[in-house]
Amino acid sequence: MTTILSNIKIKELEEKARDIRISIIEMLAEAKSGHTGGPLGMADVFALLYFYMLKHDPQNPSWSERDRLVLSNGHICPVLYATMAHAGYLPLEELKTLRKFGSRLQGHPHREFLPAMETSSGPLGEGLSQAVGMALALRVDGKENQVYCLMGDGELNEGQIWEAAMLAGKEKLGKLIGIVDRNNIQIDGSTDKVMPLLPLKEKFEAFNWHAIEADGHDFQSLNNALVEAQAITDKPSIIIARTIPGKGVPEIENDYHWHGKAPSKEEAERFISVLKNPSL
């Protein structure tokens, strides 16, 4: 079942993820506000999805055969925008317009501004239901498209997530794969203190999901999880991806204060030089 990623592919994905992280820092510094920790933590997951796993065509975003990717925790949209730009959906130069008046790159995703995204998001807990709706509608039409839904772990506090989880389990949505950004932080502190989620894998299993844990910064581990999830056709799958918020910039890694703030110009220069040369 496991597909081994070649060393060349892994190297290529590492470079993509690094470029995405640099873009995230640049765009946040330019915007002077926004979320830093989450986007950096999810850069590897996004790189693997957009540059290896997803069936999609950046030149034809409305291609009906594409896989659907719903970003439920919309506040980490810098990683979505940066990844989409590196994949060719929008010019890299446009990333500088994040959060600015008239920009397609709204503070939280608004599909009316950027239709290449599958939905608008920001208010937490709503993406999984939309992904379930997409998977149900595609199944009614006899389509085989995969539907992915990316969620934060703090977001799992929302009751609506579990309404959707119940429905997906009931409907045995084999084409639905959820990915939880398990970074253990939310705005008020650690998820363990704010609202404990453990045992998380077992929670999803109790809702009749196939649950897999993976290292969110190890492409082989993530790829194994995705391949395993795709092979499960009689129930939805959840991948609990262990990530480090702020990943790639050691001085802010795992610091929840960096959940919702942007780097200053000086910080951005320092962070980017570390990303470009991790041995510094």
Add this chain to the structure above:
Amino acid sequence: MILNPKIFSSDIEMKATREGFSEGLLLAGDENKNVVALCADLTESVKMDGFTKKYPERFFEMGIAEQSMASVASGMAAMGKVPFIGSYAVFSPGRNWEQIRTTICYNNANVKIIGSHSGVTVGEDGGSHQCLEDIALARVLPNMTVIVPCDAIEAKKATVAMAKTNTPAYLRLSRPKTAVITAEETPFEIGKSQVFFTPKEKAVAGIVACGHLVYDSIKAAKELENEGIFVSVLNLATIKPLDEEGVLQFVESSGGKIIAVEEHQKYGGMGGAVAEFLAKNRPTPMEFIGADDVFGQSGTPDELIERYGMGASSIKEAIKRILER
């Protein structure tokens, strides 16, 4: 206007607007295979059961989960479906208002929200279930169309018409059987108001009404006519987008004085929509019939309409009040 010829007869046919919706949903489903229905454990109450039986593969039982239902429908609409979501108005658009705002209206998703059991005429279940706020909740949302049909036939036509638009819409329904005041031939168009009663002499005031209280309004106007007070009645089925031209013409031909009649809070509903428009374009004295910033209670629909001052006698009193202004 062609209406039910038995409109002033005591044996006028009675039928719930939710029954009309049920027929309309079947027609819409026959016409378009992309029409799907979702319900939150109230399939029979909301009258989706006919559709469920005919098109089981296009019906989705959500369980008691109105918030998820709204967003699931948004996802289905993104895949080209035309989802109708059904529950009681107090739960949808009440409970799930933010999901409707973000996942339906913010996405301009083609989802049709069916809020049944609105108003005090829910009756015995009591105030917790009597939604008197839903018109306000729905009409404040960008991209949303809001329709409150006056009877079962209009509810059927509104359902068929909604299925043909490509944007979010809210349809407000009632539980009890109410008078069927229109006929199959009565025209219906989203966004068009219709004069349902014109007195035999020049009107000195006008009643703008929606929902089943259009019938009480016509009865009140007829009784007033017998007393020598001449008022006209406008059926404002579509509250948003407002038929501005129709409302203006009605005000001009109705003595420049208006009573708004709805089974809703006085604040924020249909009367509010009319007042907002008129205040800017044609300042007009108005009286408001509706719940006076209070919740309902248990009772029969008739008792409650009387208690909360929404029936024909209250409408007549309001007309007399406004004529003194």
